[in-house]
Amino acid sequence: MEQIHVLDENTINQIAAGEVIERPASVVKELTENAIDAMATAITIEIKEGGISLIRITDNGAGIPKEDIPTAFLRHATSKIKTAEDLLSIGSLGFRGEALSSIAAVSMVELITKTKSAIMGCRYEIAGGTPKNDIEDVGVPDGTTFIVRNLFFNTPARKKFLKSAMTEAGYISDIVERIALSHPEIAIRFINNGRHILNTSGNGNLKDVIYQIFGREITSNLLEVHFSAPDIQIGGFIGKPLISRGNRNFENYFINGRFIKSMIINKSIEEGYKNFMMQHKYPFTALRFQIEPELIDVNVHPSKMELRLRNADEIYPEIVKLIHETLEGKNLIVEVKAEEEKVPAPLKREVTKTPEIFETKRREEKKDPQIQKIQNTKLPENLKNTKSQEIQKEPQKPERPVSSPPVLKEENDYRKPEQMTLFDDSFLSKDARTRTRIVGQVFETYWIVEYGEKMFIIDQHAAHEKVLFERTMKSLKAKENISQELNPPMILNLSLREGELVKKYHMEFARAGYEIEEFGGNDYAVHTVPYDLYKLAREDMLMEMIDTLADDGNIRGGSELIMERIASMSCKAAVKGNNRLSIREANTLIDELLTLDNPYHCPHGRPTIISMSKYELEKKFKRIV
Ligand SMILES: Nc1ncnc2c1ncn2[C@@H]1O[C@H](COP(=O)(O)OP(=O)(O)OP(=O)(O)O)[C@@H](O)[C@H]1O
Ligand SMILES: [Mg+2]
Incomplete structure (x- = not known):
């Protein structure tokens, strides 16, 4: 046997990358979540060849200070927590400090970033974990752009496991859609091989985002839900049973702005629909949960896609009841239409706009305070009591710096079916x-x-x-x-x-x-x-x-x-x-x-x-x- 030795940093990062970065979609998830944590109000995600050859993510967030750039790529380097106790009140999506080091370990990364207070921006390149140059000064707008090229170029075994570019682009699209749904207050643009696939306005209206992604049929068959208790608030929409689907992919839910997978929540949703839906059919939902951070544990898996609910026993029946009561007493009669309406393919609609690497207009004004309250789960003591009512409110239409056209002006823009x-x-x-x-x-x-x-x-x-x-x-x-x-x-x-x-x-x-x-x-x-x-x-x-x-x-x-x-x-x-x-x-x-x-x-x-x-x-x- 060889002598026992500690692995070098690069090898450690590659091993860690195996868990954090499974495929191009994981890169998109991590970088977009970083942009959200940096309080961006507009994020553009651009990919080529399923993200294998290129992923470019541009945000108008806080930017990274020049002196922090090399540190950001070190494993366990984060600005989001200081001690393990901070995990109990985590308000950001990231906290492990391993996404950037993992991405840099298995690809060629170019970073362009500028903080508001800096006069010049910076450019930095790192490939396979090794910096390629000193930090260069460049003139760029405030915010951050990450360009990730040749994913898995140095880990051929991993590269072999990737599916076709189209399939990988599909995974990315799923992730982007979920992020857009979980953050309607952020303008999200998704461009695949030069084609604009998604363009949310960032006006804070969840229904608009649902319309953008799922189209008219689903949007016109939604029921709004509201629930508020001291530790948990639930808002968003659930679909009428007539828009049921054959699998669980349409059960969307987000906890404190994080989209996750939870067996308990899936089960409770389905239980709420029981007797309203045929067996082996699954509902559409877009539910936003706001739960006291002490009641959840997000530190379950490196991908941060799972979490543990400390009071699942109490939350479960509340969700079932909420859904059941929302469906009950509503008119759910299926109406026979003279002609089956042709629903235009709602997904992946092209928007004719030329891609922009950087957002031309930047946020000048502060973010809407209402949204900040929702995002920032570390609420000051004096706000705690009033939180439940405040969170229930839909965010007011905040002033947006991005000029993407609003998706829907009025509710009436989509034809309401008569049955409503x-x-x-x-x-x-x-x-x-x-x-x-x-x-x-x-x-x-x-x-x-x-x-x-x-x-x-x-x-x-x-x-x-x-x-x-x-x-x-x-x-x-x-x-x-x-x-x-x-x-x-x-x-x-x-x-x-x-x-x-x-x-x-x-x-x-x-x-x-x-x-x-x-x-x-x-x-x-x-x-x-x-x-x-x-x-x-x-x-x-x-x-x-x-x-x-x-x-x-x-x-x-x-x-x-x-x-x-x-x-x-x-x-x-x-x-x-x-x-x-x-x-x-x-x-x-x-x-x-x-x-x-x-x-x-x-x-x-x-x-x-x-x-x-x-x-x-x-x-x-x-x-x-
Ligand atoms: N788009 C961005 N804008 C501003 N700062 C950023 C951006 N992306 C990364 N950072 C900074 O780089 C640090 C490291 O990012 P990284 O994603 O590796 O770790 P993290 O987000 O803290 O935790 P996790 O590994 O759970 O994502 C962040 O803590 C943040 O300070
Ligand atoms: Mg991160």
Whole structure:
């Protein structure tokens, strides 16, 4: 064996770079976050060939003082914290002091920077961790430009793992979009191979940024959320269930201006949407969390993409409730349009403007104080009490130095679908029910109801399921549920983990009507089952329930989960589908459906009601054009 020795600085940096800089998108993330920490109000991100050959990031932030430049590229060199205690009140995105050293270790970096107080700016080059020249004086505007060329030129193994330039550009685009969403108060411009891809105005309006990135369909189906407690504020938007997606990529959320990934938050969002959305569909969200820094730990991974929430148990149910309450009582009826609207490809719209390396106009004025309050989590004591109300407010339109055109002048710029205003004369109100007319049933499944200038189509099957589900939930909660004995008992053979779950939730099972007893070895005897489920007292169903508990029980509380499963299974069993109801029976069913908090979706997330307006019909028949 070789003698033990300490590795040289360059090798250490290369090893560290492996964790911090995984691909071009990581460089973009780190440099853009540095620009945000430097209080920039405008950031331009330019890439060539997926960022592999060139990444140029220009900001109009504080700049780096000449004497600090070489230090900035040293590992563990940072201006953002001094001691580990500062991590408890971290307000900046960076704090590890290893991004610049890692980037410089695996690429060729050129830095051009000028602080406000300096007369001249500086130029500095460093490649593979070795400085290329002394610092040169140059005449440049205030702010900083980083140019990163030939990423991984000296680590061919890493370079081999990169995907095609197009794929890498896609990753960068994702990062830029998330940064733009998390900082609507910063004008962000993204240029890929000379094409302008994104251009946010920096007017502080989150909805404008959502429109820029996701287009009209999503923007016109948003619901605003607000939550405020002493330690946590939540704002932003959630999508109506009709704009659901096939994966979680549209669940955007930011904690203290940092976009992160958190299983707990994903789960809580999805839980909030449960019963409003089909299974395996995921919502759109753009949620901004402001959490007391002491309650989070950002120091989990070098990429700073994860964080730990100290009070996850308290935050989880709050998010679920917030989302649920935001969706509840809203008109979520899917409207049938005469023609499917062609939604213009919203993503990556080109903006015809020539690229600028440096922002020509610089911020002269101070940043909007409102935004500073939001960004700077180290609030002075005397502000702490008033913080919750202040953070709730949307930032006022700050004066921006950047001349990019505002994206939307007014809310009305995107066409509001009619369904948003429909419930001014609510179909769901008691009064309205006296003015509805059931026209009849088609295909033995759908009821047609006329109300005002609209025709509503109700799926009898889904409506029935929904009504039964709510009834069963009510009776389970009121503990009216009766159980029925199984003779002989059903024997379940459970794994150790499953057995533990049955024991853990013994009380909850009993309350719901299941009496389960240990039977020796890994066997468990089920003596009674909920009355409604007698005919369905099958092993697989109970096993399915235990599996769900294994996944979600801990964070959601087993009792509610078991009740929901029972209710959902019993209503499924009770409804047979194509059975004819008399008009009177249908009337009762519709009446009951419309009194529910969320009448729009069956327990499995399918819609119960859709609507079509007289206008749409007339358009179809070309009575109007
Ligand atoms: N665009 C910029 N404008 C002004 N100062 C900058 C800029 N980029 C970097 N710096 C300075 O260089 C220092 C080192 O940056 P680096 O990204 O390596 O570390 P960090 O941001 O402090 O922590 P982390 O490694 O977590 O990102 C920063 O602390 C900051 O003082
Ligand atoms: Mg940094």
